Amino acid sequence: MFVQYDDGREQLIARGGPSLEGAEFAGGLLDGSNRVTAGVFPAALSKDYGKGQREIFHGFLPGIPAQEAAAGARAYAADVNRGGDAYAPLGTNSNSFAADVIEDRFGRRVGDTGTPGYRYHLHAQRTAPQPFDLSPLLRTAPY
Numbered sequence: 001m002f003v004q005y006d007d008g009r010e011q012l013i014a015r016g017g018p019s020l021e022g023a024e025f026a027g028g029l030l031d032g033s034n035r036v037t038a039g040v041f042p043a044a045l046s047k048d049y050g051k052g053q054r055e056i057f058h059g060f061l062p063g064i065p066a067q068e069a070a071a072g073a074r075a076y077a078a079d080v081n082r083g084g085d086a087y088a089p090l091g092t093n094s095n096s097f098a099a100d101v102i103e104d105r106f107g108r109r110v111g112d113t114g115t116p117g118y119r120y121h122l123h124a125q126r127t128a129p130q131p132f133d134l135s136p137l138l139r140t141a142p143y
Contacts, residue, residue, distance in 0.1 A: 005066040011043035014073035016097030038077035079124035093117040
């Protein structure tokens with residue numbers, strides 16, 4: 001499952017996948033080294049581009065360019081890549097990423113029996129917020 005952004009001028013695809021592919025894929029599942037990775041790409045560069053697809057959800061964001069609409073997915077993908085979730089075909093996987101992105105943007109989690117893993121939320125490593133500076137308050141405290 002993937003998320004496509006199309007504003008009529010630009011098409012982007014947000015997708016997740018395993019960190020290991022080909023012959024290394026199975027070994028990574030067995031030893032736990034295969035991780036969920038994610039990213040936002042120009043649609044033509046995505047392995048999903050031009051292949052048959054089945055639409056499970058369609059959302060509309062009027063007047064928002066594809067780059068802006070995909071900004072949240074791009075930031076979340078960076079967090080997912082730091083988070084290190086194990087890739088599991090029936091657990092956390094690319095469908096989890098797409099479902100998380102759609103839920104964040106539209107408030108609705110989507111998926112079905114053809115998209116195993118959509119029910120699982122990824123444990124993204126969020127960028128830590130800057131600590132709040134208390135020093136001005138401490139200097140002007142009324143004591």
